[in-house]
Structure formats: structure tokens, C-alpha cells
Amino acid sequence: MSDTQQKASENVVVSKVGVAAGYVDDRLASANFTKRLLDKVFPDHWSFMLGEIALYSFIILLLSGTYLTLWFNPSMTEVIYNGSYLPLKGVKMSEAYSSALNISFDVRGGMLMRQIHHWAALFFVAAVTVHLLRVFFTGAFRKPRELNWLIGTGLLTLAILEGFAGYSLPDDLLSGTGLRIAQGIMQAIPVVGTYVAMFVFGGEFPGTDFIPRLYSVHILLIPGILLGLITVHLIMVFYQKHTQFAGPGRTESNVVGYRLYPVYMAKAGGFFFIVFGVTSLIAGLVTINPIWLYGPYTPSQITAGSQPDWYIGWLDGAVRLTPNIEWNILSHTISWNLLIPALIIPGIMFTLLGVYPWIEAWITGDKREHHILDRPRNAPTRTALGVMALSFYLILWIAGGNDIMATAFNLSINTVIWTLRIALFAVPPLAFVLTKRICLGLQRRDKEKLLHGYETGRVLRLPHGEFIEIHEPVSFEERAVLLSKVDVPVMEITSGEDEHGVRNPKGRKAKIQAKLSGWFYTDNVSAPSEQELAEADEHFAHQLGAHERTAIDSH
Amino acid sequence: MAISRRHPAALLAVLVVALGTTGAAYAAVAAGTAPKVSAPSATQVTAGKQLFLEGCSSCHGLAAQGSTDAPSLIGVGAAAVDFNVATGRMPMAGPGIQAPVKKVVYTPAEIAALAAYIASLGPGPQIPTVEDVSTADADLALGGELFRTNCAQCHSFSGRGGALSEGRWAPSLMKSSAKHIYEAMLSGPQSMPVFSDNTMRPTDKRDIIRYIEELQKQEDPGGYGLGRLGTVTEGLFIWVIGLGALLGVAVWIGAKSR
Numbered sequence: 134m135s136d137t138q139q140k141a142s143e144n145v146v147v148s149k150v151g152v153a154a155g156y157v158d159d160r161l162a163s164a165n166f167t168k169r170l171l172d173k174v175f176p177d178h179w180s181f182m183l184g185e186i187a188l189y190s191f192i193i194l195l196l197s198g199t200y201l202t203l204w205f206n207p208s209m210t211e212v213i214y215n216g217s218y219l220p221l222k223g224v225k226m227s228e229a230y231s232s233a234l235n236i237s238f239d240v241r242g243g244m245l246m247r248q249i250h251h252w253a254a255l256f257f258v259a260a261v262t263v264h265l266l267r268v269f270f271t272g273a274f275r276k277p278r279e280l281n282w283l284i285g286t287g288l289l290t291l292a293i294l295e296g297f298a299g300y301s302l303p304d305d306l307l308s309g310t311g312l313r314i315a316q317g318i319m320q321a322i323p324v325v326g327t328y329v330a331m332f333v334f335g336g337e338f339p340g341t342d343f344i345p346r347l348y349s350v351h352i353l354l355i356p357g358i359l360l361g362l363i364t365v366h367l368i369m370v371f372y373q374k375h376t377q378f379a380g381p382g383r384t385e386s387n388v389v390g391y392r393l394y395p396v397y398m399a400k401a402g403g404f405f406f407i408v409f410g411v412t413s414l415i416a417g418l419v420t421i422n423p424i425w426l427y428g429p430y431t432p433s434q435i436t437a438g439s440q441p442d443w444y445i446g447w448l449d450g451a452v453r454l455t456p457n458i459e460w461n462i463l464s465h466t467i468s469w470n471l472l473i474p475a476l477i478i479p480g481i482m483f484t485l486l487g488v489y490p491w492i493e494a495w496i497t498g499d500k501r502e503h504h505i506l507d508r509p510r511n512a513p514t515r516t517a518l519g520v521m522a523l524s525f526y527l528i529l530w531i532a533g534g535n536d537i538m539a540t541a542f543n544l545s546i547n548t549v550i551w552t553l554r555i556a557l558f559a560v561p562p563l564a565f566v567l568t569k570r571i572c573l574g575l576q577r578r579d580k581e582k583l584l585h586g587y588e589t590g591r592v593l594r595l596p597h598g599e600f601i602e603i604h605e606p607v608s609f610e611e612r613a614v615l616l617s618k619v620d621v622p623v624m625e626i627t628s629g630e631d632e633h634g635v636r637n638p639k640g641r642k643a644k645i646q647a648k649l650s651g652w653f654y655t656d657n658v659s660a661p662s663e664q665e666l667a668e669a670d671e672h673f674a675h676q677l678g679a680h681e682r683t684a685i686d687s688h
Numbered sequence: 689m690a691i692s693r694r695h696p697a698a699l700l701a702v703l704v705v706a707l708g709t710t711g712a713a714y715a716a717v718a719a720g721t722a723p724k725v726s727a728p729s730a731t732q733v734t735a736g737k738q739l740f741l742e743g744c745s746s747c748h749g750l751a752a753q754g755s756t757d758a759p760s761l762i763g764v765g766a767a768a769v770d771f772n773v774a775t776g777r778m779p780m781a782g783p784g785i786q787a788p789v790k791k792v793v794y795t796p797a798e799i800a801a802l803a804a805y806i807a808s809l810g811p812g813p814q815i816p817t818v819e820d821v822s823t824a825d826a827d828l829a830l831g832g833e834l835f836r837t838n839c840a841q842c843h844s845f846s847g848r849g850g851a852l853s854e855g856r857w858a859p860s861l862m863k864s865s866a867k868h869i870y871e872a873m874l875s876g877p878q879s880m881p882v883f884s885d886n887t888m889r890p891t892d893k894r895d896i897i898r899y900i901e902e903l904q905k906q907e908d909p910g911g912y913g914l915g916r917l918g919t920v921t922e923g924l925f926i927w928v929i930g931l932g933a934l935l936g937v938a939v940w941i942g943a944k945s946r
Binding site for chain 2: 177178179180181182183185186219220221222223224237238244248252255256259260263306307400403404407408411412415416417418419420421422423425426427428431433434435436437438439440441442443446533534535536537539540544545546547548
């Protein structure tokens with residue numbers, strides 16, 4: 134083929150694409166927008182892909198879930214099972230359970246789809262959680278992204294609810310047991326509890342109304358809200374631009390990275406298929422929720438090892454750890470044993486999670502915008518608070534599997550419960566102190582590295598017998614990262630009175646704020662001053678020269 | 689006066705004859721049924737008593753009357769002896785909250801002798817015969833329902849066992865034989881309740897055993913079963929293996945851009 138021919142054919146291709154683009158642009162006037170979109174720059178870091186895992190799992194959930202709706206029948210009508218799974222043949226069950234069994238054993242690809250759907254659900258909430266931890270520990274929730282953090286908290290809550298709804302739908306023994314507990318929690322709400330439970334279940338438990346209602350919520354209402362919120366969440370990331378880690382050339386007013394097209398599209402598109410692939414692989418090889426073993430739900434049955442999916446585990450654990458406290462006042466029962474673990478604790482935890490950006494901003498008095506992420510060590514109190522909350526969550530989570538742990542490790546379940554009860558109060562404060570100390574230690578090491586360089590591991594013996602280890606200045610990139618730490622001034626405690634002795638009405642609040650600000654920042658290791666850095670540079674130049682001279686002289 | 693045609697002693701004679709015949713007949717019938725319960729031979733009982741005195745009496749007492757350390761064995765029946773000794777639970781290696789399954793100490797003949805001795809102390813459940821535990825005609829689906837109603841709350845839906853209070857546990861049934869399961873239901877060892885033939889018919893017991901056998905041999909239709917322990921191992925799997933794999937890929941994609 135000659136050069137001219139090739140050129141001509143290229144032109145034809147380009148013009149075809151151009152025609153299509155022109156057609157769209159003539160009608161939507163979208164060229165400008167699309168170009169801006171495709172040129173959008175994203176910073177690169179593996180931890181920025183955690184949210185992507187969540188997004189892709191959600192897409193997988195939508196696709197596999199649609200397949201399941203084609204065969205699942207959310208009806209409580211009693212039928213006699215006559216499918217291929219022999220151990221249940223002839224057993225009375227709801228249509229919901231029987232159709233879930235049919236999906237597993239009689240629908241082509243049904244078992245795989247069910248398992249993809251369930252594994253993807255576990256992936257989804259796990260990825261949301263890890264993504265949340267990344268955002269928290271790097272301070273990405275700070276101004277101007279507080280609202281997006283709040284949306285994220287909402288997404289997490291909805292994801293958990295949606296997962297629980299899905300777990301409850303097949304009407305197997307585990308589903309029903311979970312719903313029985315959910316109904317108990319509703320009943321534990323003081324005064325209105327019984328009414329709430331009656332309205333939700335349409336009468337006594339289990340009734341025939343709840344599963345169809347839950348189905349609408351699971352396949353329409355919550356996914357709809359999730360989809361809407363995810364869209365807003367992503368638009369806000371686009372609009373506010375993605376945060377980035379400190380590095381050479383990265384400032385609060387730029388974004389260093391790659392354009393969406395082609396690099397990010399390839400990366401993100403590829404990653405979607407990897408997530409889908411891994412989910413399918415797991416779903417094809419590993420059983421999840423073997424509903425056929427649990428059997429149909431009957432209120433008279435219960436199985437040992439009844440556990441919820443992992444994301445409800447911490448709530449189950451809280452219930453398992455709470456002592457059996459119940460008050461009976463004027464023939465009205467107050468079930469603290471459910472009220473505390475299932476309503477008060479999660480209520481407090483989710484509220485604190487949602488409003489944390491505002492709490493921190495108030496404590497630190499920091500009104501600046503932040504686009505450069507914190508290294509967790511540089512905000513030791515926040516990091517310590519995060520680890521403290523995490524340890525609290527983890528202990529509750531472990532408690533959710535107390536019986537499995539007791540049998541697996543030959544322990545007494547009572548010992549497990551008491552150990553965890555004590556740990557629930559002892560470990561979080563300990564985690565706070567330890568984390569803060571570790572962070573401050575790392576800060577000191579960072580400063581040390583800037584001022585004295587890093588230890589090369591090369592030990593030199595000087596002519597007079599002295600051994601020295603050669604320190605080298607850190608690399609250009611690392612220096613930029615280390616220098617990104619900025620000192621935040623601690624608010625000064627002002628006296629509550631002005632010079633005339635008049636009490637400031639806001640004085641007390643300001644005092645508390647200043648104290649908290651001190652608690653947040655006083656321990657921080659101050660960043661090296663310009664002068665210290667200049668001295669360090671000079672020292673390096675001098676020291677290196679000296680070493681070289683010594684080395685040459687000794688030959 | 690009418691001549692008395694009967695001798696005054698006639699009534700007495702009839703009574704004696706009637707009672708005698710009934711008694712003899714009963715004795716004959718009773719003697720006829722007795723051997724069917726495989727009456728232990730006297731030598732077996734003697735041998736069993738000797739074994740008992742050597743290996744069991746230190747806890748259960750010289751007359752099997754029990755002590756502060758161990759329960760009385762009078763009336764527990766041969767089934768209880770066979771279950772506990774033939775699964776290695778008895779004799780216990782040391783005092784503990786529950787006797788675990790371990791290496792069997794006695795030979796089958798010795799176990800039979802021990803069972804015969806204990807059975808001779810008082811009536812109790814017998815060792816089931818092969819026909820008693822045959823699941824050839826058992827109803828699998830009904831067995832599943834009975835299992836989930838009566839057994840799953842301790843032994844779990846998959847028969848893998850579960851935790852009880854204060855360090856006790858319901859053992860896994862995955863290696864239990866039909867005979868031992870039947871004996872356990874009859875005798876209610878340790879924390880397990882007794883499911884006598886009055887509360888659960890022998891056919892129900894066989895149905896349950898049929899279902900447990902199904903659980904023992906069933907391969908997981910959905911792929912690797914994660915120990916059939918429920919959602920805890922599933923959660924562990926998704927966090928360690930699943931998310932581990934995806935994070936690995938994320939780090940790899942992120943690192944490529946350097």
C-alpha cells in the first residue's frame with residue numbers, strides 16, 4: 134500500500150467518526166462539554182481506586198440482580214417443593230424460597246448469578262468501607278468536600294440496608310432469623326415499637342406481607358436512591374476535582390495526573406473487567422449462602438451459627454455483648470438489651486461519622502480549602518481517633534462470630550464474651566494512645582530525614598579508627614512529600630473577659646474550642662524552618678565533600 | 689334336700705388348675721420373648737464388671753452408683769455405654785467440662801461386656817440393631833425437617849456442631865456413624881437431651897440419620913463450601929482473599945504509572 138493510499142483511508146475513518154461526532158454535537162451541543170470531560174486530569178494512586186471497586190461492584194449488582202428478578206417470586210404463598218434438590222423434595226415452603234431454590238438448581242446459570250450477586254454485595258460494602266477509611270485517614274473530607282462525605286455516609290448506610298434486605302428475601306432459615314431480630318429491634322423502640330413492627334410486617338411476625346414489601350424496597354427504592362446518590366457523589370468529585378497526595382509540583386491549586394482519555398478510561402475500564410472477573414471467579418468456585426442447607430423459614434426453627442452477612446456482624450456482635458437488661462415500668466417493657474446495641478450505639482456511630490468533618494473543622498478552626506491530602510501521621514489526633522473507632526468496630530465485629538470462634542478455638546463462649554466486653558472499653562483508648570505515639574514518632578523521623586538525611590547503611594572507617602555511617606539527603610520526590618507538612622497554629626486560649634472586665638458571651642465556647650485545638654495539635658512535631666533546612670543543605674554539601682576527601686586520601 | 693353334686697373342694701381345685709395353667713402359660717410366653725432381647729450371658733456381665741472396676745469405678749463408684757465426679761450409671765442402659773466408650777469419649781483422659789471424642793481404648797468385645805454389665809444393673813435403652821438404624825426406607829426430606837427442628841439449634845444447619853454455654857459444645861456429626869447417632873438420641877449424652885421412642889418415633893430417628901448421612905456425603909453444589917460454617921467464613925473470605933486480590937490489582941495499576 135502506498136503512503137497516499139494509507140493517508141486517504143485514514144481520512145475516511147476520521148471523517149466517519151467526525152460525522153458521528155458532528156451529528157451528536159449539532160443536536161446536543163456537547164462537543165465542548167465532552168472535550169472538557171475527556172481532558173479532565175486525575176491524580177494517580179492505588180488507594181483512589183477503592184471507590185472504583187465499590188462503583189463496579191454496584192454495576193455488577195445491578196446486572197446480576199436484574200437477571201435474578203426474572204425468576205425470583207417474592208410471594209409467601211405456600212407451595213410444595215418439587216424441584217431438583219432432593220433433600221427438600223416434598224417440603225412445604227414459601228414461593229419465595231422455592232423460586233430461590235429453582236434459581237440455584239433449575240435455572241441455567243442461576244446458581245452462578247446468585248453467587249455473583251451475593252459475593253458482589255459483600256464486595257460492595259467492603260469496598261465502600263475501605264474507601265471511607267482512605268478518605269478519613271487522608272483528610273479528604275475537609276473543606277470543600279464535607280457534603281460529599283455526608284453523601285458517602287448515606288451511601289454506606291443504604292448499602293448496609295440494601296444488603297440486609299437482599300439477605301432477607303430468599304425466606305430461608307437464616308433470612309427469617311435475621312428478620313425476626315430486625316422485628317425485635319423495631320419492637321424495642323420505646324412507646325411506638327410494637328406499632329412500628331405491626332405496620333412494617335402488616336401484623337404479627339412473620340405474616341405474608343413483608344417479603345413482597347421488602348422486595349420493592351430491595352429492587353427499586355434503595356437501588357434508585359443509591360444510583361442517584363452515587364451519581365451526585367461522582368459529579369461532585371468531577372466538579373470539585375480529585376484530591377491528590379503531596380509530591381513534586383503538586384499544589385493546592387493544581388491537579389497532577391493523567392487525562393481521563395485515554396489513560397484513565399483504559400485503566401478504569403480495565404479495572405472494571407478485573408473486578409467483574411474476580412467476582413465471577415469467586416462466584417464460580419466458592420459457595421455463598423447455601424440456602425438449600427438452611428431450609429425454609431419456620432419460626433419454630435433456629436440453627437447454631439446463625440450469623441448475618443459481614444456488614445451487619447458488628448451490630449449482631451453488639452447485641453451479643455450487651456447484658457440482658459430489661460425494665461418493666463407500668464407494664465411497659467423497655468428492652469435496653471436491644472435498645473443499646475441495635476439502636477443507640479449505631480445511631481451514635483453513624484451520626485459521629487456523618488458530622489465528623491464539621492467537628493474537626495470546629496476544633497481546629499481550619500477554614501481553608503484542602504486539595505492536598507494529609508499523610509495520616511501528620512494529623513495524629515485524627516488518625517488516632519479513626520483507629521480508636523475502628524478498634525471499637527472491630528471488637529463488635531469479632532463478637533458477632535463469638536460462637537464460631539468458641540468452637541473453632543476450643544474456647545468457652547462465656548470467656549469469649551467477657552473478654553470482648555472488657556476489650557470493648559479497654560482497647561479503643563489504648564489504640565488511641567498507641568496510634569498517636571506512632572504518628573508522632575513517624576513525624577520525628579520525617580524531620581530527622583529532612584535535616585540529617587537518610588541512613589545509607591554504608592559504614593566508613595576513618596583513618597583514626599572512628600566509624601561513621603554516611604547519611605544522604607533524601608530524594609527530590611521524598612523531599613517534596615516530607616515538606617508538604619504544614620504546621621497548623623493552635624488556637625490561643627483567650628480569657629473570658631475583655632480589658633474592661635466584661636465577660637464575653639462566647640468566651641466559654643471559645644475556651645473549649647481552644648483547648649480542643651490544643652489537644653488536636655500541640656503534640657505535633659513542628660516542620661523544619663527555612664533556616665534549619667538551609668543549614669542542613671549546607672551541612673550535607675560540606676559533609677559529603679569531607680567523606681569523599683577522606684576516601685580519596687586513604688588510598 | 690337336693691343332693692350336692694359337687695364336692696366342696698371342687699371350686700378350690702378349679703381355681704388351682706386355672707391359676708396354674710395361666711401362670712404356666714405366662715411363664716412359657718415370657719420365657720419365649722426373653723431371649724429375643726439378646727440377654728447378656730453371665731460371663732459377659734462378670735467380665736464387664738471386672739473391666740468396670742478397673743477402668744470406670746474410680747469416678748462412677750464401685751457399684752456404678754456415681755460420685756461427685758461422675759453420674760450414676762444405673763439405668764443408663766447399654767446404648768449409653770456403647771456410645772460413650774465406642775466413640776472414645778469414655779474413659780475420660782482427665783476431669784473436664786465435656787468428654788471429647790478420642791482414640792477408643794477398649795476392644796468391641798470389651799465394650800459389649802461393659803455394656804452388658806451396666807445393662808444388668810437396671811433397665812435402660814438397648815444398643816440398636818442393624819435393622820434399627822437402617823436408612824434404606826427413610827424419608828430424606830422429612831429427616832431434614834426433623835433435623836432442622838430438633839438438631840440444628842445446637843449442631844447447626846450443616847451438622848458441623850456449635851458452641852454451648854460455659855465451654856461445652858455440640859460436636860460435629862460429620863464423622864458420626866448411624867448407630868452412634870441413634871444411641872445418642874436414645875441416651876442423651878452430656879448436654880444432649882434424650883429423644884426417647886415416646887417423644888421421637890424410631891422411624892423419625894432413621895429419617896434424621898438419613899439426612900445426616902446426606903449432609904456427610906453431599907458435595908457442595910455451589911463450589912467450595914468454606915467449611916459450611918455460614919456467613920462468618922464468607923466474610924473472612926471476601927476480606928482476605930477477595931478484597932486482597934482486588935487491592936493487589938489496584939496497587940499494580942497504580943504502580944504502573946510511575
